[in-house]
Amino acid sequence: MDCVVIGGGVAGMQAALSFRKAYSEKTVTLVDNESEVGYYRTLLPQFMNRTLPENKLFFWQDQDDPRFTIISGVRVESLERENRALVLSDGSQIPYRRLIIASGGRPVIPPVCGAAGIAGVFTVRSLTTARAARVWLPQHPEVVIVGGGLVGVKTAAYLASQDIPVTLIEKENHLLPQALSSQAAKLAEEHLLRNKVQLLLGSTIEDIQSSSGSISAIKASGQWVNCRTLFVAAGSVPEVTFLADSGLLREGNLEVNRALQTTDANIFAAGDAVTIVERDNFTPWTWPQAAVQGQLAAHNLYLPAPFSLSCLSRVNAMNLHGLSLVVLGIPVEGAERCVYTNPAAGVYRELYQVDGRIVGGALVGDITNAGKLHWMMNIGDRIDTDFTELLEPRLETFAKMSPSCAKLNQRAVFLPS
Ligand SMILES: Cc1cc2nc3c(=O)[nH]c(=O)nc-3n(C[C@H](O)[C@H](O)[C@H](O)COP(=O)(O)OP(=O)(O)OC[C@H]3O[C@@H](n4cnc5c(N)ncnc54)[C@H](O)[C@@H]3O)c2cc1C
Structure with missing residues (x-):
């Protein structure tokens, strides 16, 4: 072969x-x-x-x-x-x-969630498990999700959108800790709260209880919460x-x-x-x-001199049922943070820069220019200007900012998922 x-x-x-x-x-x-x-x-x-x-x-x-x-x-x-x-x-x-x-x-399964043979406990990774959860959910709508990373947050947002009661447990003090600063995560948290998701931040799952072979409750930070469906989204x-x-x-x-x-x-x-x-x-x-x-x-595979990956980043776009989000890169220690906010419009945009170069950031609520910012970050151009201007969601700001960006000629290179 x-x-x-x-x-x-x-x-x-x-x-x-x-x-x-x-x-x-x-x-x-x-x-x-x-x-x-x-x-x-x-x-x-x-x-x-x-x-x-x-x-x-x-x-x-x-x-x-x-x-x-x-x-x-x-x-x-x-x-x-x-x-x-x-x-x-x-x-x-x-x-x-x-x-x-x-x-x-x-998926990583915390030992307490792995009790063999308890019905109603699902990971979120494969179509087979998703099919089983899809059939199970209508009869067992009290949902708890363990893990406030990307998978847990998306699952919470989409289940809550169908009026399914959801409690989301995250061990850190804010959601999406691998992707967002606590300030950027705030908008995601408010969005979920508006959709009636109950958030238990800074909490871990300590115990589970079953009744007639099915999950009936979980204990987090000393508190018992009713639970008829448990999704384990505690990382991979x-x-x-x-x-x-x-x-x-x-x-x-x-x-x-x-x-x-x-x-x-x-x-x-x-x-x-x-x-x-x-x-x-x-x-x-x-x-x-x-x-x-x-x-x-x-x-x-068959090249004598293989090519290197030109773009290596965690850049990622997602929609949390009504809230658009682009992660350009996780908070970087020692980087300077520039922020643009428009609280009335539910917008928070931030960039991290080191030595005049973009090294990360996040766009929440308004993802305008995500492709261009990603491109500028990837080529590592030094940007000789006030970074906050880049964050204002206005296209014309870009041409004058960076010579390489002007060349980009409005061609977005960002691949939304
Ligand atoms: C619910 C959910 C939501 C997500 N949302 C986003 C998002 O919004 N944006 C984003 O960028 N990313 C998202 N991700 C992450 C993204 O889906 C993954 O990064 C991506 O699917 C990885 O692709 P992959 O092909 O490397 O691995 P996988 O998609 O995991 O595929 C690996 C395949 O290999 C098979 N396999 C493993 N071991 C063996 C073996 N020994 N023999 C045979 N087959 C084997 C598995 O069955 C599987 O089918 C999400 C993930 C999940 C679960």
Whole structure:
């Protein structure tokens, strides 16, 4: 097999499709342990609240390509590099000439939530679990969500939009702590409160109670809360357990360089599964990065001198059912913060700068110019002006600010998810 891809999420699917385009005479086989591949994981909350039908979840339809084989519902159990083969859970083996690992992440489950056999406890990661939650929810509408990161906040926003009572528990003192400053997060918190989500910030789940085999209550910060459905959204870790004996992991991480090549020249990797070592051990955990990385890994597979990833960031756009949000980069220690606010309009925009260069920021409530700010951050232009002006959502400010930005000619390069 010319190319084998592990994982049919966005990174793996983009890798397989890009490989077919770039190397049209070569064959590709994609293996995934879920029964469906090529769906928008990002839309699972809208699917679970029944505002999105299942057929709208898929970004890929089978094209009947004889050089593209999909093996779904089968897990890769191990990688035998000496034989250049994968061992699958059905006992078969697949040989490869080149391999792309795009096995994504798996949810972290706090021990207290993992009590075996209690019905009504769901993670938010796969279509199979989302289908089960979708069926369960109408009869069990008292929802608690553990984790106020991106997945938990999106799930809370979309369930609350359908008048489902939701309590959201976050151990830090503000929501989206991996993405936003406490000031920027305030708008997301107010938005959820307006939608009747109950927030327990600075709280952790301590215990759960069941009745007749189903979840009935949870205890957080000493307080019992009724709960008939529990969503666990307490973060993810790269899913690389099947590589334990492959010799590819370092301290448990699947490390790649900026060309997405592992320590084995025939094996590349992309998406949530990887740790990029040339950038302080960086895993972006975003859809746009997983897509771009999948494409690059596929192109690089047969190149004598692979290309490096040109844009490596956590930039991410999302809509929390009525609140638009763009994360340009997490708060950076030592960076100067510039802020633009318009409280009456529900707008908060901030940039972090070091030495005249944008190194992060967030746009909440008004995401105008997100593409341009992202582009300026990515090229690292020094900006010789008052940063707060950049934050005012007026397009004409830009042309005079940065010579490279003027060249951009209003072409947005930002990829919303
Ligand atoms: C509910 C939710 C909302 C999100 N919202 C946003 C958002 O708004 N914006 C954003 O940027 N990001 C968002 N994300 C994150 C984004 O979805 C991920 O960053 C992205 O899906 C990662 O893609 P991936 O292909 O690397 O991994 P995945 O999508 O996790 O795909 C990996 C695939 O590999 C398969 N696999 C794993 N191990 C094996 C094995 N051993 N054998 C065979 N197959 C295997 C898995 O079954 C899976 O199908 C969200 C995530 C979730 C869960």
